[in-house]
Amino acid sequence: MxxxxxxxxxxxxxxxxxxxxxxxxxxxxxxxxxxxxxxxxxxxxxxxxxxxxxxxxxxxxxxxxxxxxxxxxxxxxxxxxxxxxxxADPVAEARRVIAAARGRGEWERGQTHVSLLPYLAEEAGEYAEAARAWQAAEDAGGAGEDEEAELLAELSDVLLQVLFHAEIARGRGAWDFGDVAARFTAKIRSRAPYLFDGSTGVVDQAAQDAAWAAGKARERNGAV
The missing domain is CATH 3.40.1010 (Cobalt-precorrin-4 Transmethylase; domain 1)
Structure with missing residues (x-):
C-alpha cells in the first residue's frame, strides 16, 4: 500500500x-x-x-x-x-503558498498592483539598509551570521512582492511568475549573449557595455 x-x-x-x-x-x-x-x-x-x-x-x-x-x-x-x-523545489512551494494566500486571505484578495506599491517600496528600502549593514560589517572585518541572516530575510520580503504581483496577474489570466522568469532570461539572452554561446572566461566591462547597448537597440527596433 x-x-x-x-x-x-x-x-x-x-x-x-x-x-x-x-x-x-x-x-x-x-x-x-x-x-x-x-x-x-x-x-x-x-x-x-x-x-x-x-x-x-x-x-x-x-x-x-x-x-x-x-x-x-x-x-x-x-x-x-x-x-x-x-x-521539494522551494520556488514551486513559494508559488503554491502565494496562490493559497491570494485565494483564501481576505486582505490578500483585496490587493492590487497599485495598492501593493507602498509595501514594495518599503521592502526594497529595508533590503537596501540590510545590504549597507552587511557591507559595513564586511569592511570592518567580515560579515557574520547575523548580517547574512538579515540580508536573506529582507531579500525574501522583496521576493514576496514579486510573487504577489505575479499571482495577481495570473488570477486575471495575463501572466505568472514563470513568465516573469522567462522574460528575465530573454532579456539577458538579448543583452548578454556571451552567457549563452558556449564561451567561457571573464568578459571585460567594455564588451559587456557594448553587448548590453546592442541588445537594447535590437529590442527598441523590435528585433528581439
Whole structure:
C-alpha cells in the first residue's frame, strides 16, 4: 500500500525510487486530477507491479494532490508516501503558498498592483539598509551570521512582492511568475549573449557595455 504523489507540472515524471524500491503495488488507482495520458501509462504498468496480498488490498494511489481525501485517508492509515523530487523545489512551494494566500486571505484578495506599491517600496528600502549593514560589517572585518541572516530575510520580503504581483496577474489570466522568469532570461539572452554561446572566461566591462547597448537597440527596433 503506497501513496505516489506526482508533480502536477510534470506528472509524467514518475520517481524511479517508486519502482526500484518495489513500493508501487497493484492495483494502481488514479486520482481524477492526474492527466488521462499519465493515467493510461499507470494503468499499463499496473500489470507489471507486484500485487498486495490478501482480500481488500489497496495497492497504490497515484495523485498530484497530497491533500486529496484518499491520500489523507491512506497517510492516516500509515501508508508510505513517495513524492516526486521536484515537489521539494522551494520556488514551486513559494508559488503554491502565494496562490493559497491570494485565494483564501481576505486582505490578500483585496490587493492590487497599485495598492501593493507602498509595501514594495518599503521592502526594497529595508533590503537596501540590510545590504549597507552587511557591507559595513564586511569592511570592518567580515560579515557574520547575523548580517547574512538579515540580508536573506529582507531579500525574501522583496521576493514576496514579486510573487504577489505575479499571482495577481495570473488570477486575471495575463501572466505568472514563470513568465516573469522567462522574460528575465530573454532579456539577458538579448543583452548578454556571451552567457549563452558556449564561451567561457571573464568578459571585460567594455564588451559587456557594448553587448548590453546592442541588445537594447535590437529590442527598441523590435528585433528581439
Amino acid at each position: 503506497t501513496v505516489l504523489v506526482l508533480d502536477a507540472r510534470w506528472p509524467d515524471l514518475v520517481p524511479a525510487t517508486a519502482f526500484v524500491s518495489g513500493a508501487v503495488r497493484a492495483p494502481v488507482s488514479i486520482s481524477d486530477a492526474v492527466p488521462r495520458d499519465v493515467a493510461a501509462l499507470a494503468d499499463a504498468s499496473a500489470a507489471q507491479a507486484p500485487a498486495d496480498a490478501g482480500a481488500g488490498a489497496e495497492g497504490t494511489w497515484v495523485t498530484v494532490d497530497e491533500t486529496d481525501a484518499e491520500a489523507r485517508r491512506r497517510k492516516a492509515a500509515g501508508e508510505p508516501v513517495i513524492r516526486a523530487a521536484s515537489l
